[in-house]
Amino acid sequence: MSKRNIRLFKPSLDNEEINAVKKVFSKSWLGLGEEVNKFEKEFCKFINSKYAIGVNSGTAALDLAVKSFDFNKNKNILVNNLSFVSSASCIVNNGLEPILIDCEDDNLGFNINDAKKKINKNTVAIVIVHYGGVPANLKKIIPFAKKNNLKIIEDCAHCLGVKYLNKKLGTFGDIGCFSFEEKKGITTGDGGMVVTNNHKLFSNIKKNRWLGIDKETWIRKNDYTNLKSNNNKHWFYKINSLGYKYNMNDLAAAIGRVQLKKIKKFINKKQIIANKYYKFLSQCKHVKLSFEYSNQFGAYWLMCIRVKERDKFIKFLKQKMIPTGVHYIPISNLDYYKKYKSSTPKTDRIWKELVSLPYHSELKIKDVEYICKMIIAFYK
Ligand SMILES: Cc1ncc(COP(=O)(O)O)c(C=O)c1O
Structure with a gap:
């Protein structure tokens, strides 16, 4: 029997990640906090996007991305048929219909000719999967989307750090969604990131990653105990939309920050x-x-x-x-x-x-x- 222990996928982790987690333990703030905020800033810089929102999976990133456009319920979205189920579940979970698009023969990506045949008057967006880390045919997909007034969500679960025409994937469409699940380019165990340059979409996604609450606890926490603060309404928040519990936490973010440095x-x-x-x-x-x-x-x-x-x-x-x-x-x-x-x-x-x-x-x-x-x- 061979002693080889070949893994299909394997995350690459060492003491640096352990030390980062130890630091979070010593602060005793494990939930959504400063680490997530720092990871988001570093991710923006890496990808070159204005905004980044840390979430607890790539699936959550996609759910929030589709939700942020507030499409009417009788609409549909084009998406690769050859993909992981999350690329389509985000559409169904938002009450819309996925229109499953064929692949290309030479790179298994989104087949623009099939999309041209299947688009109809109720099509509002495309979820493009950069399958296997290969850039989809954006030179054709972007003009097609523009001509038909379609929003573009890039499913970047496979392509962290991949550059196309001198730009990182995830910044070509309206929103880019990344996964840090254990097999991906970098990992936080489970985790994800949404990126966008659109402030309205950013605000919507940020609020809805944490149940629609308009102020995050880690920002309000100083007012709990700060004697100099006159604010005795530090506990007050508003909710004006239906959100999810999809936020990233500081433990995951601490690992992600180390991993991003190693990409x-x-x-x-x-x-x-x-x-x-x-x-x-x-x-x-x-x-x-x-x-x-x-x-x-x-x-x-x-x-x-x-x-x-x-x-x-x-x-x-x-x-x-x-x-x-x-x-x-x-x-x-x-x-x-x-x-x-x-x-x-x-x-x-x-x-x-x-x-x-x-x-x-x-x-x-x-x-x-x-x-x-x-x-x-x-x-x-
Ligand atoms: C193409 C694609 N999209 C989305 C996801 C979902 O990511 P996560 O597992 O982080 O929810 C995956 C995960 O494997 C994927 O391969």
Whole structure:
């Protein structure tokens, strides 16, 4: 039995994160507070956006993003069919209909030609998923959205730090939504961030991440005990909208601040690993890389390949102690979402070939070599 312990995904954490958490413990303020505020400021600087709002997941970020536009209930939103369910659940949770869009053959992203066929008079927005960390075809999507007066929400769960046309993804549309779930570019355990340059959307999202309350406790806390303060209404707040309990907390933010400082290192390591995979796999005629792995954008999130006889392939690698995944079962194949099924022939065909290979910044080159060797062995 092999002693290899290859992980499909693995967060990269060390004492720096532990020390940051210790500092939060010593302050005894674990909830929404100054750490979240600092993380938001640092995130704005990193992404180059005016505003950032820390939340407790990428799903929460998307829910709040859709909610912030206050669309009428009979409207619909275009979204990739090949994505994680949160890309569509944010639409349904806000009382709207998701229109599921096919993928592109060459990068599995949002297929603009399919969107042009499916848009109708009730379409109000697009949730664009930058699938696997590859920028969607924004040169075509943005003019299409402008022409049709559609809002753009970028689902950036896979693409933290990815640059396109000299700008970070997440800043092309009205709102960008990031995930810090444990497998993502950086992690806070669970967590997320919403970014926007629009003050109205920012205020709406900020208030609704904490139940619609208009003043956060950490800002009011000095008035509780400050003898110099004449304010004896420090406890007072207003609520004029229906919000969620979606805020990030200081423990998560402390981890996130350390992780964000390391993002360049993570990206560099992943590029080296991607290059290694690419070199091997582009020579294997039975394996098709799902997108062209080049270093031009930054890091990819997935090492996603396409193979025939996928299930046999997965079983073989499992016997060799190599974990694999499938990203994703198309949303229209999930029981609850079958009612939204529309024609997405490329997605229906391609998803059956998809396999995700181990890919993270902690993966060793000798493990990549072993994985590639085993893939070649399967075809022999
Ligand atoms: C494309 C996409 N969008 C949204 C999410 C949701 O993020 P979270 O798990 O942080 O809620 C994910 C998570 O895997 C995702 O892959």
